[in-house]
Amino acid sequence: MRLRLLLLALGTFAVGTDSMVMAGILDGIAGDLGVSVPAAGQLVSVFALSYALLAPVLATLTARWDRRRLLLTAMGVFTVANALSALAPDYGTLLATRVLAAAGAAAYTPTASAVATALAPPERRGRALATVLGGMTVATALGVPVGAYLGSEDWRLTMWLVAALGVLAFAGLALLMRGLPAPTAGAPGLRERLAPLRDRRVLAGAATTLTFFLAFNSVYIYLATAVRPATDGDQGRLSLILLATGIASVAGSWLGGRLVDRLGVRTVLLAGSVAAGLAFAALPWLSRSLPGALVYAVTAPLAGWAVGVALPHRMASIAPANAPLLISLNSSALYLGIASAGAVGSGAMAAFGERWFPLVSAGLAAVAWGLSFTTTARVRAEHAVARGDGAQVGARA
CATH class of the missing domain: 1.20.1250.20 (MFS general substrate transporter like domains)
Structure with a gap:
């Protein structure tokens, strides 16, 4: 395997x-x-x-x-x-x-x-x-x-x-x-395959994915601008920050898979959204020095890609027989977030300036946390009712 x-x-x-x-x-x-x-x-x-x-x-x-x-x-x-x-x-x-x-x-x-x-x-x-x-x-x-x-x-x-x-x-x-x-x-045929699109759990999952990756990429696309005080325009310093970001992304994906299996999707979604949101909110201060920028470069992608693993796992668990379609919807939401992030990031920069624009991503991360908190709690309750007991079966759904 x-x-x-x-x-x-x-x-x-x-x-x-x-x-x-x-x-x-x-x-x-x-x-x-x-x-x-x-x-x-x-x-x-x-x-x-x-x-x-x-x-x-x-x-x-x-x-x-x-x-x-x-x-x-x-x-x-x-x-x-x-x-x-x-x-x-x-x-x-x-x-x-x-x-x-x-x-x-x-x-x-x-x-x-x-x-x-x-x-x-x-x-x-x-x-x-x-x-x-x-x-x-x-x-x-x-x-x-x-x-x-x-x-x-x-x-x-x-x-x-x-x-x-x-x-x-x-x-x-x-x-x-x-x-x-x-x-x-x-x-099932085409109509049955598209039935999950009418499921509010699927729509909630897709909305969470779109919002979270919109938050993440609105900063990532303009990371060179956000950390300019730390790099002072030096390409070597920027390369170091980007290298740390890449390594932390790999580590976040690895860690997210293990935490999902051990703690469940809901815990990873909520904790990861909080960690990423705090990193976005702290970036205007962390970016003032190279060590601070490196703290961000590790924290945000570590949390972000742990959430990135939990999101498709959550979608696939809603209707396992339709997993390919549900995961494709999650991928669509992710890429819509990426496609929209350039405009959102530039708009945030125009409105708040090059130092403070990451605060918009912090707000979006808070919205993603709220979506995760309300919708995964509902899914857990529905699963428990379906089984006729109070087991926390939705913790991993």
Whole structure:
């Protein structure tokens, strides 16, 4: 099982590198294709929005597909799209290839997450999910810096790097990912598959994911600005802060999986939201020195990615038979948060200034905490009533 989970994580590592590295090569793209940097930045937004819109649609349309076939198809589309991005002769073509790459990613990541939960026994599903999602956090610590370094010479090399990662993931899945649990016999049709969208628990879970990742990324996107007093414009200091952020993201994903299995989803959601919110609120003071900025760089992603593991686990537990669709909805909410964070962060900066804008993220984290507190408490009570006892069965739901 461990090897299979690592292969699935290799695919999410490729997806994570692709989705996050673009921000580091926008100058090169703009100069090469003769467009403005803001226009090049739309490539990031188009990828995120396409992912968000396509994930639940593709999960529904492919519900009856063999899981191995779906993983291979998704990774194949993703890989080809990145190769086409590397070859794109103009901005319009590149934009189209980003939509295609988002389609492959939107089909792959939720499926990989659902397969991970199906492969693992119930008491280890949090750790299995953390392993697969850990591929995305490792991308922030390793894939993005390497991709950005290559992109400093030629942005197309970065796209070839992502395509090569896709080839490796595809080959591993093709060779070793056999005998996966099949889709449930007599799988429900489209109307039944979409029924969870009418479930208030699903909507609450998606709203929590969107709000939390909006809070997290509204600061992350503008982290260089937020910690400028600590770095004084020195690239080496900023690189140190970003390295600490990447390492803490990996640690947060690992820790979140274990805490979900040990303490339950609700505890992780509530404690992680509080910790992240306090980090956002303290950043205007922590950013005045390098040690303080490093405290933030460790605390916020450690808490944030622990919550990031708990959120899809919570969604999948609502209706396990529809786990791929529910996890895809969670992914959609996450990417909508990412897509909206640029505008929210810049708006907060315009309203409150470069020092105080993280306070908006602190407020959003408080909203995410409130959503988690009220909706997970309700889910726990409903589960207990359904069982006819007072057991705290919802603590892990």
